Amino acid sequence: MKNTIIILLALVLIAACQPKASDRYATTGPEIDLIKSLIKDYHNGDWEGWMGHYSDTAKIHHNTWENVSVSPKELNETLKGLLASTSSYKFDDDPIYFEKVIDDEGKTWVNFWGNWRGTIAANSKELQIPVHLSIHIADGKIQEEYGMYNLAEYMAVMQELGILSAPGNVGIVNGMYKSFAAGDVPAVLAAFDANIIWNEAENFPYADGNPYKGPDAVVNGVFARLGSEWDYWNLVDIQLRNMANDQVLATGRYQAKYNKNGKTIDAQFAHLWTLKEGKVLSFQQYADTKGVADVVGK
Numbered sequence: 001m002k003n004t005i006i007i008l009l010a011l012v013l014i015a016a017c018q019p020k021a022s023d024r025y026a027t028t029g030p031e032i033d034l035i036k037s038l039i040k041d042y043h044n045g046d047w048e049g050w051m052g053h054y055s056d057t058a059k060i061h062h063n064t065w066e067n068v069s070v071s072p073k074e075l076n077e078t079l080k081g082l083l084a085s086t087s088s089y090k091f092d093d094d095p096i097y098f099e100k101v102i103d104d105e106g107k108t109w110v111n112f113w114g115n116w117r118g119t120i121a122a123n124s125k126e127l128q129i130p131v132h133l134s135i136h137i138a139d140g141k142i143q144e145e146y147g148m149y150n151l152a153e154y155m156a157v158m159q160e161l162g163i164l165s166a167p168g169n170v171g172i173v174n175g176m177y178k179s180f181a182a183g184d185v186p187a188v189l190a191a192f193d194a195n196i197i198w199n200e201a202e203n204f205p206y207a208d209g210n211p212y213k214g215p216d217a218v219v220n221g222v223f224a225r226l227g228s229e230w231d232y233w234n235l236v237d238i239q240l241r242n243m244a245n246d247q248v249l250a251t252g253r254y255q256a257k258y259n260k261n262g263k264t265i266d267a268q269f270a271h272l273w274t275l276k277e278g279k280v281l282s283f284q285q286y287a288d289t290k291g292v293a294d295v296v297g298k
Helices: 002-017 030-044 047-051 072-083 152-161 169-181 185-189 215-229 289-296
Strands: 054-062 086-102 108-120 126-138 141-148 192-199 230-242 247-258 264-276 279-287
Touching: 030 047, 030 086, 030 108, 030 126, 047 072, 054 072, 072 086, 126 152, 169 185, 169 230, 169 247, 169 264, 169 279, 185 215, 192 215, 215 230, 247 289, 264 289
Parallel strands: 054 141, 192 279
Antiparallel strands: 086 108, 108 126, 126 141, 230 247, 247 264, 264 279
């Protein structure tokens, strides 16, 4: 009997320590006020104030369930880039919903549902995008954020206007660099348009054939000479950037050894690729031509 009483008392104490159902769910409170302030700063373009709502270590996951996050600063730059093409934007005043929830681990979350409305500056087209955010708040700051929204219509409009390139372009260019590194020249050529125009940087050793027209010209005038005149020709530290008008900018470094004198280079480069419907139409190289010329003696 004594043990039964002790067990009952323990259960009562445990139950007393658990948040009441009414405490675990609310539509008002300081956490919701924080998110309302976040939305207000977004509307006003007050990015300093917007950043101030996040902790320094906040993790943000938008449109993904993968364990991949961005920082508030990175999200800030992404949002400003997306909004640069609009003449106006806001969340509709109605419908708009905020709710606070305390989960089974005791974490406080605020769920937000709103209808984003924006006008594209170039063609005055209005877009509407439903947005859901689920935001973990602790110590008065956003600690983690999940966001779900569909940008497909926005991306399609940007591509039609030539403001944004096709999303697959970066993957195509990245694939070519990987194939080149593996020595798989046929795979590189498979991404070329039959009428590709290829230009080496002015004063680069292989600019003597500019412009190279067609894949065969590129192979004979550039690739074959790289293979025969250099012990190795590596491209490292490659960074790819999706540009407007179906262009991709690649930056990195050439690391190579000239087989006639054993000298090496470690030189910056930039490559501008232009694509259409998944094929490379043109290539323009920019490079440290003096550094290369010093090595080859030209």
